[in-house]
Amino acid sequence: MLKITMFSRADEVKGQGVGSAYLELVKMLRREFPTEFKIKINSWKKADISHYHTVNFPFYLSTFLKKARGVRVGYVHFLPETLEGSIELYKPFQKIFNWYLLDFYRRMDELVVVNPSFIPALLRTGCDQDKITYIPNFVSQSEFYEKTEEQKNQIRSRLGYDEGDMVILGVGQIQKRKGLDDFIQLAKDNPQWKFIWAGGFSFGKITDGYADYEKVYKNPPKNLYFPGIVDRETLVDYYNIATIFLLPSYNELFPMSILEAFNCGTPVMVRELELYQSVIEGFYIGCKDRADMQQKIAVLDSNRPKLAQWRQASQRAAQKYSEAAVAKLWYNYYMTTYKKYRS
Structure with a gap:
């Protein structure tokens, strides 16, 4: 059984797409792969894969504990340019945050993007193309469905x-x-x-x-x-x-x-x-x-x-973009990524 730790605070702020994506994924993995994956949330115990959904500073510090964290997977939900028009920060603070965000991504062993159009932007920051994978978002068809x-x-x-x-x-x-x-x-x-x-x-x-x-x-x-x-x-x-x-x-x-x-x-x-x-x-x-x-x-x-x-x-x-189709992508991704770094 693969030990996967999810690092996220996205669900603490209501109304965020990042939070919805995170909750959908965890719920789907626990339901579809109960014997293949053992999933923990924000645990500092040893894991085979650590999947980072948000870039909180304690999570950044955890990336330095390489042996405990296993394979570090970063989920790229946004880049500095996509935050423009979202939050208004004092310019020096904005520059610091932009550097921090990109450095967080560079510290990852692997990155997952929800849209392939963001791969070129990541490459310009120094990320390795061989370590970037595209897996689309999905939503539950039991919660969002067409009514009569x-x-x-x-x-x-x-x-x-x-x-x-x-x-x-x-x-x-x-x-x-x-x-x-x-x-x-x-x-x-x-x-x-x-x-x-x-x-x-x-x-x-x-x-x-x-x-x-x-x-x-x-x-x-x-x-x-x-x-x-x-x-x-x-x-x-x-x-x-x-x-x-x-x-x-x-x-x-x-x-x-x-x-x-x-x-x-x-x-x-x-x-x-x-x-x-x-x-x-x-x-x-x-x-x-x-x-x-x-x-x-x-x-x-x-x-x-x-x-x-x-x-x-x-x-x-x-x-x-059904749940079943994306579930297969995530299963294959976790298994092949773990095998890639197992040695």
Whole structure:
């Protein structure tokens, strides 16, 4: 039995995609491989593999205990450039943190990226390409799934939406990087549509743009609803009543929210980013800017049957990134990585 220690504090802050990815992985591994893997959380006891999900300083110190930690695997959920627009730090502190983050990754024996487009950036920092592996995120199909039309209509009624409403859903932390400015402006420009943004200020007052977003959060347009950070049981309902899931982010890796929308059969619209092309090309509606989002939503609103092809695209994507498919990738990765360093 392979001893694997997971190092993570991601689940301490609600509403983070990193936390969702971490919890999904641990739950899946314990269920699918109970006799193959013995998994511990934040334990300093000897392990065959130490898998680092977050870059907390005590975890950094643990990497110096090479014999106890076994193979050190770093999970690359973000890079310095992807944090721009997320948190606002004093510039000297930001530079120190950027150095620290990259040094954390360089200390790893192996790295796992959730999007292959980030491999070139890691190579530029001095990481070895032979030690970088791409494994996509996934979400549980037992928690995020498509409900029946009858159930969807019941949820719409309960939440105060009509069956024919054009409901546009956004999910994620309230921060500049997520493209909240465009989402809010779309709501202001289109009172005929309904907008929901599920998420909150996970990083509090150091959130980039906190003061401005707090004003809108407390006094939004009539057609824009902020439910705050919601649990997964409630979030699946929002995906199911949404006509379109819209993620206008400027920076992402492989958002859990997109996978959640796929699982619920919700058409996905995003700001066109190069990194999406390597993992979900063909499964989403890409937009250049807010004007493009406006135009494409209007077209779909006037031609609702066209949404069916995007629902089918989401359903195909859900199969490609299913829990079962990704479970096999993780099993093979842990086993081959351990054998590679066993000597």
